Amino acid sequence: MRANFRYREPHRHFTPGSLLKTILAAFALLLALPVSAAQLTIELDHTTKTWQTADLLKLPEAQTVQIADDVSYKRNMTYRAVPLAVLLPGLEPQNHLQAVALDGFAAELAAAPLLQKSGARAWLAVEDPAHPWPPLADGKPSAGPFYLVWTDPQAGRISPEQWPFQISGIKQLKTVAERFPALLPAPKLAANDPINQGFALFQKNCLACHRLNGAGDAQVGPDLNIPYNPTEYFSGDFLKRYIRDPQSLRHWPQAKMPAFAASVLPDNELDLLVGYLKHMAGRKQQP
Ligand code: HEC
Numbered sequence: 001m002r003a004n005f006r007y008r009e010p011h012r013h014f015t016p017g018s019l020l021k022t023i024l025a026a027f028a029l030l031l032a033l034p035v036s037a038a039q040l041t042i043e044l045d046h047t048t049k050t051w052q053t054a055d056l057l058k059l060p061e062a063q064t065v066q067i068a069d070d071v072s073y074k075r076n077m078t079y080r081a082v083p084l085a086v087l088l089p090g091l092e093p094q095n096h097l098q099a100v101a102l103d104g105f106a107a108e109l110a111a112a113p114l115l116q117k118s119g120a121r122a123w124l125a126v127e128d129p130a131h132p133w134p135p136l137a138d139g140k141p142s143a144g145p146f147y148l149v150w151t152d153p154q155a156g157r158i159s160p161e162q163w164p165f166q167i168s169g170i171k172q173l174k175t176v177a178e179r180f181p182a183l184l185p186a187p188k189l190a191a192n193d194p195i196n197q198g199f200a201l202f203q204k205n206c207l208a209c210h211r212l213n214g215a216g217d218a219q220v221g222p223d224l225n226i227p228y229n230p231t232e233y234f235s236g237d238f239l240k241r242y243i244r245d246p247q248s249l250r251h252w253p254q255a256k257m258p259a260f261a262a263s264v265l266p267d268n269e270l271d272l273l274v275g276y277l278k279h280m281a282g283r284k285q286q287p
Contacts, residue, residue, distance in 0.1 A: 037052060038144070039051060039053070040056070040169060041168070041169040042088070042169070044088065045095075049087075057080055057126055061086045063081060064079070065123055065151060067125075070149065072143050077133075080125070083121065085114060085115045085116075088115065093111055096110060096173050096176065097110075097114070098173050099170050100167070101165070101166045101167055102145075102166045107162070108161075108207065109148075110200075110203075120151070120152050123149050124148060125147040126144075127144025143165035145168075147166070148163055148164050148167065157266075159205055160264075161208045176203050180216055181215075182214065182287075183212055185283070195276050198273045198277070199276045208220075209221040210223065211223045211287075212226075212280060213280070214286070215287070224280075225283075226285075229281035229284075231278045240271075243265070243274075244259060244260060
């Protein structure tokens, strides 16, 4: 297991079959050291394609991109990268993807921000074996072979969860709502109801670490509805203060819940998120 929080362990969670994948990945690493060309499989509903590193680097759309304050390296970085949308033919904004890493961790990605051509833009950074990237931490591998990075992330308020690294594959999945109906708000609500907006924010910011009604794949944080919903036991503004900065409320050295600054989750979105949690307190389901 990854012990160092800066290596972003809590942002990721295991999927079924991940143990096998971990073993296979360890094998692949043994065979592949130091850095050799890798491949990336993109499985969409209508097409599956496996890309080799060299083919990606040769695409006419490949460019050198500068990333200011890279989320994984915590500094400015330069990559050879391909606009991710180029690799996702036929994908629709309402679709859903999962990026799977070499060690079996998985990141949930809504398709809409990945397909945008302006504002926050998603790039697949490709590690060229001739110019390997630095390790993510002492004794750790790099963010390669493939890493999802963003130019202008603030424009789309892209969260750290949307920067998966060491990617080995990307696949289209059913949406979170379809896979985990126990997370759904009341069906009578309009699609743009504030509670449904809060549900979208919950998926984007919280579901990587927390389950709710036992639903989700996360292993890191407590269930946020069973047995009790935090809106039932945090009084006044304490829940919002906790989400803004957990350590300001309760402090201990190994606490893992990250702070959500207003730059990632503005006040109005925090209100929507808490609105969703409150609503779900009235929709408990035993896992
Ligand atoms: C990177 C993983 C991670 C993310 C993302 C995350 N949390 Fe947490 N959360 C934790 C962990 C782990 C704890 C347990 C306390 C700790 O270790 O800090 C926790 C604790 C909490 C608690 C306190 C529960 C209690 O009774 O002690 C609340 C409330 C909470 N999280 C809400 C949220 C919300 C809302 C979001 C999304 C905005 C969120 N968390 C995102 C990992 C995460």
